[in-house]
Amino acid sequence: MTQMRKVLAVTEETTLLPFLLREVTGKSRNTVKGLLTRRQVMVDGTVVTRFDAPLLPGQQVTLLPPEAAGAAELPFPVLYQDRDLIAVDKPAGLLSMGNEKERTRTAYRMVSDYVKAREPGGRIFIVHRLDRDTSGVLVFAKNERMKRALQDHWEALVQKRGYVAAVEGDLPEPEGTVRSYLRETATHLVYSGPRGKEGREAVTHYRVLARGKGFSLVEVTIDTGRKNQIRVHMQDLGCPVAGDRQYGAQSDPMGRLALHAHVLRFTDPRSKKTLELKASLPLGFQKLFPGAEQ
Template sequence: MTQNKDYHKQGEYAHYFVEKPAPLLEWLLDNVKGESKSKIKATLKGRGIKVNGKTITRFDYELKPGMKVAVSKTKRNNTFKSKYVKIVYEDQWLVIVEKNIGILSMAAGHSTLNVKTVLDDYFNQSKQHCQAHVVHRLDRDTSGLMIYAKDKRTALSLEEDWHHTVYDRRYVALVSGEMEEDDGTIENWLKDNRNYVTYSSPVDNGGKYAITHFHVLGRTTRHTLVEYKLETGRKNQIRVHSADMGHPVCGDIKYGNGDDPCHRLCLHAYVLCFVHPVTHERMEFETPIPTSFRKIMKDGK
């Protein structure tokens, strides 16, 4: 194994060449010397590992001979702790977080528990002269990846060109029943009624046109694990479209059928890829499918 040091603009990296195939974490533990197991895991979670120049956070990512692995020597920021929010990536312009269920994206009404406030407190404590700016939202009971800008200029850049900037945005959902089709697309018009419940129409009802692509990841006789890819980002789009197909998202008290095996809304934003509005780098993030979803599939319940 050959190794050389290089300097990356986000910190110093040690570079390695892969000689034998192996899952990423297993390979790191075998080949990165002088670092503890916990430090290596923290570096992987903190987006400090690149494979062939692409940032990878999946511990089971399969390495092949000839690939190049770069390991960051930059210390992670340990000043941020929250049971509702995990920082996945941060630079001077923006922050990527993984939101837990039970917390709003931003303040609404009398609710004080929201991601923006959590981040603003963190910025204040870490003496960063900035505030979190919301550029897109997730429902309170949807978990997953979100972008927050640190200044208005970056926020406006993301908002104004959102559909070109974000080139891959995928969700994973546990839905009720056994879905027959492996892949497909559902498209119609979505509009809110007077009670703020979103409903769909096959013809233009004055609402917004919505397109959702789906791909089945796994099935049991009672549930299906589905990947949803948004072509449009409308309010409650996945939840309404899933219900339209006769397979509502599990735990959905608004559009569901009472099937609630995980005691939560089983919808998670797990892939988020976009072009950085300032550096113009391709930023790619992926989080694991929630353990509770996988357990239902494994148990066949």
């Protein structure tokens, strides 16, 4: 097989193996099937190994050289990918992007290496961020056009930013809304304060999903994406997020901040259709609340 990357255009509805047998000439059926088992075939930027994977007109099939197959594999799941977007399930403890102390071990760098290994000249661009200690859905654009389309209209495009949190104790009501004005100290501690020029309004909705072992599992949605918003508002309710010493937690049952961005739903600026991305509940949550994944 040639050592060069090859891109093939799909012009009619079919499945992957018949498409490859037709397009990859001069090679035996077993050789072509071997491309799939060796993870050398991508459809619209995602490695595909199923022989019967469906193909639609307009899609692109890329054949990778052997040395690129498996290159820069990510240590966390890719939730979604197409020509313009890639979304991952960022683990807790990993920065979304670099800062003055850490430049290399970031989700941005890892996803960038992953894309570059598969797409000649490939790049990624920051669209939004998750705090280092929060896990879950994180989206990057793969070109400047998509970056601008999302960033310039982010608040209007986003339909739901959903989180799951394990908090200490019992919330005062099974569901409710917290609204306050967030301020930040010189040491970067965020707190709720009076309305004023320096206060930024933050709105958080919550719903209790389960209780047990001195903790509550809470689904949280936010209308505003302020720094540390959920952590501050749970503290305001007297039920800080487990593992959050900075905002009053006395326990650390998971060895991490118990906050996970489990769903991001937004309007795709290209098609105007709704795109919903979900990240499974991490194991620590499932152990603390058996059956919570369902």
